[in-house]
Amino acid sequence: xxxxxxxxxxxxxxxxxxxxxxxxxxxxxxxxxxxxxxxxxxxxxxxxxxxxxxxxxxxxxxxxxxxxxxxxxxxxxxxxxxxxxxxxxxxxxxxxxxxxxxxxxxxxxxxxxxxxxxxxxxxxxxxxxxxxxxxxxxxxxxxxxxxxxxxxxxxxxxxxxxxxxxxxxxxxxxxxxxxxxxxxxxxxxxxxxxxxxxxxxxxxxxxxxxxxxxxxxxxxxxxxxxxxxxxxxxxxxxxxxxxxxxxxxxxxxxxxxxxxxxxxxxxxxxxxxxxxx
Numbered sequence: 001x002x003x004x005x006x007x008x009x010x011x012x013x014x015x016x017x018x019x020x021x022x023x024x025x026x027x028x029x030x031x032x033x034x035x036x037x038x039x040x041x042x043x044x045x046x047x048x049x050x051x052x053x054x055x056x057x058x059x060x061x062x063x064x065x066x067x068x069x070x071x072x073x074x075x076x077x078x079x080x081x082x083x084x085x086x087x088x089x090x091x092x093x094x095x096x097x098x099x100x101x102x103x104x105x106x107x108x109x110x111x112x113x114x115x116x117x118x119x120x121x122x123x124x125x126x127x128x129x130x131x132x133x134x135x136x137x138x139x140x141x142x143x144x145x146x147x148x149x150x151x152x153x154x155x156x157x158x159x160x161x162x163x164x165x166x167x168x169x170x171x172x173x174x175x176x177x178x179x180x181x182x183x184x185x186x187x188x189x190x191x192x193x194x195x196x197x198x199x200x201x202x203x204x205x206x207x208x209x210x211x212x213x214x215x216x217x218x219x220x221x222x223x224x225x226x227x228x229x230x231x232x233x234x235x236x237x238x239x240x241x242x243x244x245x246x247x248x249x250x251x252x253x254x255x256x257x258x259x260x261x262x263x264x265x266x267x268x269x270x271x272x273x274x275x276x277x
Contacts, residue, residue, distance in 0.1 A: 025053040027068035027075070027093070028235060030228050031257055034064030039090070047227050053094035062089060067100060067257070069235055074100040074253075105255040107263040115140040115172060119199065120213040127259025128215050131269055132222040135262070136173040144201065146174075153200040153209065154181050158189055167199075178219050191219050218259045222273070225254065229274045243275075250274070 029049045036045045040055040045066060051057070059065070059079035066077050075097040079089035108122050115138040116122050122137070139146070146152070152167040152174060163184050168175035182189040196216050202209040229250045236246045251266055 025070055025072070025094075027051050027053075027070040028231060029066055030069045030074070030232055030253075031067035033066070035060035036064055036066050047224075048231055051093055053097075055093050057091050057093065057096075059089040059091070064089075068093075069232060071239070076100050100256070102252065103256045105260040107251055107255055107266065108260055110137055110262045110264060112140070114142070117143045119144075119174075122262075123199075123213045123215040124260050125213070125215055127218050129218045129220050129254060129258035129261040130176060130178075131220050131225060131261070131266070133178040133219060135176040135265070136170075137176070137262070138173050139169075141172055144174075149205045150201070150203055152212075153202045155198045155200060156194045156196070158184060158194065163189075176217065191217060216259070220254075220258050225258075226273055229253070229270070233274060247275075 027050065029045050029047055029051065032045055032047060037043065037058045037060075038045055038049070038051060038055050039058045040052075043049065045051070045057075051068060057066070057077065057079075062079060064079065068075050068077065077091055077093060077096045077098070079091050080096070082088040082090045105124075105127065108124065110116050110122060117140040119137075119139075144152075146169045152169070154165045154167050154176075156163055161184075165181050168177060168180065178191060179188070182191050182194075196214055198214050199212045200209040201212050232250060232253065233246055236249060241249070247267065247270060250270060251261075251263065254266065255261060
C-alpha cells in the first residue's frame with residue numbers, strides 16, 4: 001500500500017510540474033490619459049505595453065486612466081482609493097475592467113460638393129477632434145461669403161481676457177490653424193487649457209456679428225493617434241475583422257475618445273497614414 005501511495009505521489013508531482021500555471025488574460029494598452037504605472041512591473045505605461053488581469057496599476061491623478069484591448073474587446077480602467085493608503089489611487093486590472101462605451105459623439109460629413117452649409121451642425125456643441133495642427137474646411141460660399149469685410153472670428157477667454165482671432169480663408173476653405181489661433185501677445189497658449197471656443201460670422205464694416213457655434217476643439221497629436229490606431233488595426237487583423245469594419249471601428253474609437261470629427265478627412269488620413277504602412 002505504501003508503495004502504491006509513493007507511486008501516486010510521484011505521478012501527482014510530475015503532473016503538477018508539467019502543467020504550467022494558468023496566466024491571467026493579457027491586454028494591450030491602446031490609450032493613456034495622464035500618468036499610469038504598472039505597480040507589478042514598476043513600468044510607466046504607454047501605448048503598446050501589455051498588462052495582465054492580475055496586475056495592479058497606480059494612477060498619478062484621479063482623472064488618469066487607460067483603455068486596453070484584448071480578444072474580448074476594449075475596456076477602460078480608472079482609479080479608486082487604496083484602502084491601505086488613502087492618498088494612493090490604484091486598481092487591479094481584473095477588478096476594474098469596464099467595457100468601453102460609446103461617448104455618443106457622431107462623426108460629421110463635410111464632403112458636400114459645394115462645401116459645408118451649416119457650421120453649427122458640422123462642429124457640434126461639444127468636443128471636435130482635429131488631427132494635427134491644422135484643419136481646412138470647404139465652405140459653401142453662397143451660404144458663407146467671405147471677403148475683406150465679411151470674415152470669421154475665433155473667440156475664447158484666456159486668463160480673464162477675451163481673445164479674438166480672424167480666421168484664415170483660402171481657396172473656399174476656412175482654416176483652423178493651432179499656431180495662429182492660439183498665439184497671444186507673442187506667447188503660445190495650450191488649447192487644452194481653453195474650455196470652449198465661439199465662432200462668429202462678422203462684418204468688419206458694419207460691426208455686426210452672428211455667433212455660429214460654441215464648441216471645444218481638440219487638437220490631437222498625429223503621431224500619438226497613429227500609434228493608437230495602428231496597434232488596434234494590427235489586433236483586429238489578427239481577429240480576422242474585415243478592412244471595412246476595422247475602418248469603422250477606428251473612426252468610432254477616435255470619436256469616442258477625442259470627439260466628433262470630419263469623417264471624409266479622417267478616412268483619407270487613415271488610408272495614407274495608418275493603413276498604408
